[in-house]
Amino acid sequence: MEIKQISVFVENKVGNLAEVAKVMSDAGISLHAISLADTKNFGVLRMLVDDTYNAANALRDKGFIFALTPVIAVATTDEPGSLCEILNIFDEADINLEYLYDVNTGKKDSVYLIFKVENIEVATDILKKKGVKLLTQEDFKA
Amino acid sequence: MGNYFQPEIETASQEQIRAWQDERLIKQVKHVYDNVAMYRERMDELGIKPEDIKGVEDLHKLPFTTKDDLRDQYPYGLLAKPLGDCVRIQSTSGTTGRRVVAFYTQHDIDLWEECCARAIVAAGGTNEDVVHVCYGYGLFTGGPGLNGGSHKLGSLTLPMSSGNTERQIQFMTDLGSTILCCTPSYAAYLAESIIERGVKDKIKLKAGIFGAEAWTEEMRHDIEDKLGIKAYDIYGLTEISGPGVSFECEEQTGMHVNEDHFIAEVINPKTGEVLPDGEKGELVFTSITKEAFPLLRYRTRDICILSHEKCSCGRTHVKMTKPLGRSDDMLIVKGVNVFPSQIETVLLNKGYAANYQIIVTRVNNSDNLEVQVEMTPEMFSDSVGEIEKKEKELVGALKGMLGIYADVKLVAPKSITRSEGKAVRVIDKRNLYQN
Numbered sequence: 001m002e003i004k005q006i007s008v009f010v011e012n013k014v015g016n017l018a019e020v021a022k023v024m025s026d027a028g029i030s031l032h033a034i035s036l037a038d039t040k041n042f043g044v045l046r047m048l049v050d051d052t053y054n055a056a057n058a059l060r061d062k063g064f065i066f067a068l069t070p071v072i073a074v075a076t077t078d079e080p081g082s083l084c085e086i087l088n089i090f091d092e093a094d095i096n097l098e099y100l101y102d103v104n105t106g107k108k109d110s111v112y113l114i115f116k117v118e119n120i121e122v123a124t125d126i127l128k129k130k131g132v133k134l135l136t137q138e139d140f141k142a
Numbered sequence: 143m144g145n146y147f148q149p150e151i152e153t154a155s156q157e158q159i160r161a162w163q164d165e166r167l168i169k170q171v172k173h174v175y176d177n178v179a180m181y182r183e184r185m186d187e188l189g190i191k192p193e194d195i196k197g198v199e200d201l202h203k204l205p206f207t208t209k210d211d212l213r214d215q216y217p218y219g220l221l222a223k224p225l226g227d228c229v230r231i232q233s234t235s236g237t238t239g240r241r242v243v244a245f246y247t248q249h250d251i252d253l254w255e256e257c258c259a260r261a262i263v264a265a266g267g268t269n270e271d272v273v274h275v276c277y278g279y280g281l282f283t284g285g286p287g288l289n290g291g292s293h294k295l296g297s298l299t300l301p302m303s304s305g306n307t308e309r310q311i312q313f314m315t316d317l318g319s320t321i322l323c324c325t326p327s328y329a330a331y332l333a334e335s336i337i338e339r340g341v342k343d344k345i346k347l348k349a350g351i352f353g354a355e356a357w358t359e360e361m362r363h364d365i366e367d368k369l370g371i372k373a374y375d376i377y378g379l380t381e382i383s384g385p386g387v388s389f390e391c392e393e394q395t396g397m398h399v400n401e402d403h404f405i406a407e408v409i410n411p412k413t414g415e416v417l418p419d420g421e422k423g424e425l426v427f428t429s430i431t432k433e434a435f436p437l438l439r440y441r442t443r444d445i446c447i448l449s450h451e452k453c454s455c456g457r458t459h460v461k462m463t464k465p466l467g468r469s470d471d472m473l474i475v476k477g478v479n480v481f482p483s484q485i486e487t488v489l490l491n492k493g494y495a496a497n498y499q500i501i502v503t504r505v506n507n508s509d510n511l512e513v514q515v516e517m518t519p520e521m522f523s524d525s526v527g528e529i530e531k532k533e534k535e536l537v538g539a540l541k542g543m544l545g546i547y548a549d550v551k552l553v554a555p556k557s558i559t560r561s562e563g564k565a566v567r568v569i570d571k572r573n574l575y576q577n
Contacts, residue, residue, distance in 0.1 A: 007524035009517050011554040037526045041533070042517075042552050044526055065517050065555055069524040098525065116524070 002070040002120050003137045004052050009065040010036075010043040020045055020064065027058035032140045033114060035101040048073070048103070048114065050141050071116050072123060073103075073135035078111045086113065086132060093126045095119060147263040147295065148256065151402050152457050156450065159401050159458065164197035166430035167405065171195045171204070174436050177222040180215055181205075181438060198405060201428065202416050207440045212242045212381060221245055223434045233281040234380045244380050245434035251290065253431055257378075257386030257400045258291025264391045264398075264455070265349040265374040267321050269296035274319035274347075276302040276310055276328065277354065283384030284354050288323040291386065297321075304328065307335050315344040322350040326357035326365065326373075330496050333368035347371045353378065353385055357464075358483050360490035362394075375464055381440055382427050388462055393454050396461035403431045406460060407439070408448050422447050425462065473568065475502055476509045476546050482567045485513055485548070488539045494518070499558050504572040511548040513540065516555050 010016050017036070024031060024047075033048040049055045052068070059066050076082040090097055096118040103112035112135060117123045127134060146152040154162075172192040174181040184205040185191070194200065212220065221228070223245070230246040246254070262273065273292040277284025285303055292299040300319060302310055310332060313319065322329065329352050336342055347369055353376035362373045377397050378385035387404055388397035399406045404427050408417045411424040425442045429435075444465035453461060466481075473480040482500055489498055494515050501512040515536070523529055533550050540548040559566065 005524075009522050009552075009554070011517075011552070011557065013553075016554065039526055039530060041550075042529070044524060044529075046524070063554075063556055065519055065522045067522060067524050 002124065003048065003073050003135065003140065004068045005071045005114070005116075006047045006049060006052060006055055006059070007067045007069045008045045008047070008059060010045050012038070012040070012042050017043070017045065019062075020059075023058050023062050023064070024049070024055060027054055029055045029058065033101065033103040033112070035099075035114075037099070046101070048140050052137065069116065070120050071114050072120060072127070073139070074113045074115065074127065075105075075133040075135055075139075076111055076113060078109050082111075083113065086115075086127070089126060089130050089132070090115075090117065090123065093122065095123050095126070145263050145266075145268070146457070147260040152260060152398075152459065154402075154458055156458055160198060162402050163405055163430060166402075167198060167201065167428065168192075168195055170428070170430045170432075170436055171438070173433075174222055174438060178220055178436075180211065180219060201405060201407065201439070204428075204438050206414065206426065207437045209242065209381075209441075209443070216241065217243050220435060220437070222436055223247055228434050230286075231281075232283045232286065232380050232384060242381060244383075247433045250383070250432055250434055253403060254287060254383040254386060255290030255294045257383065257389075257403065258287045259294040260291075260400065261351060261374070261376050261386050261389030262288070262291050262295055262297065262321065264389055264457075265321060265351050266372070266392070267292075267295060267297060267349070271295075271297040271320045272300065272318055272346075273297045273321045273323065274300045274302060274310075274314060276304055276322070276324040276332075277385075278304040283378065283380045284323075284325070287378065287384040287386055288351065307332065311336060311339065311341060314347070315341055318346040320346055320348050322347050322369075322371070324350075324352060325354045326352040326361055327355060327496070329365050329369070329373070330361065333365055334495075337368060342370070345369070349374060351376050351389075358486050358490070360487050361496050364490055364496060377462070377465075379442060381435075381437060381442075382429050383432065387427065391453065391455035391457055395453075396449060396463050398453070398457045398459040398461055399448075401459045404429055406448060406462060408446065409441075411441075411445075419448050419450055422466065425465070473500070473502060473511075473570065475511045480511070480544055480546070484543050485540065486567075488536070488543050489513075489515060492536055492539055493520070494536070497558050498567070500568045502568070502570045502572055509572070511544075511546065512551055513548050514551045514553050514558060516558055517552045518555065521552075 008020055030050040031047055035046045037044045098116040100115045105112055175192045190203055227247050228245045229248050231243050234242045275285055275288045279285030289299055289301055300313055329350055348371055350371050350373045352373055365373050374390040375397055376385050376389045378387040388399040390397050407426040408423040409426050417423045425444045425446050427440050428438050445467045446463045446465050449461045490496055497516055499514045503510045521532055536550050
């Protein structure tokens with residue numbers, strides 16, 4: 001149960017990030033999660049949006065370079081130890097984590113965590129077995 | 143053996159060519175001495191009279207002509223015919239200071255167009271072809287030259303001029319263009335656009351004649367693969383006539399100089415000494431049939447090598463290599479000579495687009511070389527580490543080629559200006575002549 005994240009290439013230049021935001025805004029896309037990985041020369045902007053298909057079309061039309069990346073989204077409680085629990089599951093199953101970021105759900109005591117892992121099928125299976133709540137693309141609509 | 147536009151000239155014996163050159167040079171020197179004050183004064187200073195020039199063996203006695211001379215004599219100083227005999231001017235793009243204008247009589251135009259027709263035939267052209275000319279028209283010689291050559295041959299000529307890629311592709315598919323004439327960078331851009339639009343199977347191109355800017359063998363292969371054509375180089379300069387001073391045959395191992403009109407020499411750019419075949423130096427031309435704007439020993443600043451070796455195409459005229467650089471586009475970075483073509487070679491070998499920009503800066507008295515390359519979907523990855531790995535590989539390959547470190551900067555697609563004319567490859571921000 002993977003969901004599609006949009007990863008966009010952003011040149012390290014004033015205004016480039018704003019350009020991506022404008023394309024999303026003009027296409028009426030709502031951003032649920034956003035994270036920027038940056039290096040000296042460029043950045044990769046990672047987003048979860050309400051309408052991935054239209055967001056991708058809008059980016060393509062404007063000539064952006066992007067990829068749809070499968071990630072795992074997990075719903076967990078906003079309390080000490082909850083991240084630790086999930087990381088331990090990955091650790092025990094020897095699953096290599098590439099990066100993670102969190103999403104503010106707007107609900108008290110609840111948080112969404114986004115994980116990029118090496119072997120997404122294996123990771124998904126194990127999380128399910130352990131009773132962790134996995135989110136689908138549907139959860140990010142509207 | 144291939145086809146020729148003027149077989150009796152293009153396959154003449156080297157002795158015959160030399161005889162034409164001797165006769166025409168003697169006549170030309172007299173013509174410029176009698177009609178161009180600058181040449182008369184220079185020859186007088188050197189103590190040379192027209193009758194001292196008895197043939198090509200005396201060519202080295204004559205003074206050189208430089209681009210500065212052309213600028214100084216602007217506009218009419220080098221004109222060797224009454225204005226009433228002239229029918230056309232063409233001009234260079236002139237980025238620094240004054241432009242260079244060249245004049246033509248109808249006879250000059252006819253000979254120039256014949257040279258271009260030879261080039262089109264050498265690329266496989268006949269009167270059955272549809273010749274698509276998207277060099278710029280107007281003052282630039284590219285459009286008018288190939289246009290005229292195509293007329294001389296009797297081919298259907300599409301005078302497209304540059305720009306408006308949408309319309310170029312539409313005419314190309316609707317009218318079945320078979321020979322494309324433009325700059326190599328525009329050919330590469332057109333190829334990309336044709337593939338993007340998914341219309342490659344609708345084009346009927348078989349050959350391309352590309353010139354007016356430096357391009358590498360790798361770029362040639364790239365264009366040939368993408369368009370499914372054979373790509374021929376053509377060389378020329380407004381000062382001498384325009385495109386068609388020399389052109390490639392099917393052997394693609396150099397360009398035959400139209401020696402019945404232009405005498406080519408290669409010199410040591412520092413000493414002016416004439417170098418033998420096979421040695422690299424600056425290319426110098428003397429136009430021996432031009433009436434309105436004849437130049438003696440014009441220094442092109444192009445670095446190349448001449449060869450009189452027998453060519454399998456049957457043409458006997460001397461071959462010049464593709465310019466191996468220009469004495470004025472060579473960069474010296476950290477004391478090392480850098481040619482933009484070297485950087486292009488690395489990029490194409492590594493699978494990047496030929497669209498790049500070189501930016502040279504000097505910070506704290508130390509040179510910095512930056513190569514901007516456009517990101518492509520193939521190169522992109524969600525993983526920063528993957529992209530950085532590719533960046534590092536490119537830096538390593540550039541170091542291997544140039545011998546110095548170049549910073550690679552990946553930029554957004556289409557952010558480097560696509561040229562529909564000449565590409566701006568180098569931005570040198572150093573003020574080298576201050577302090």
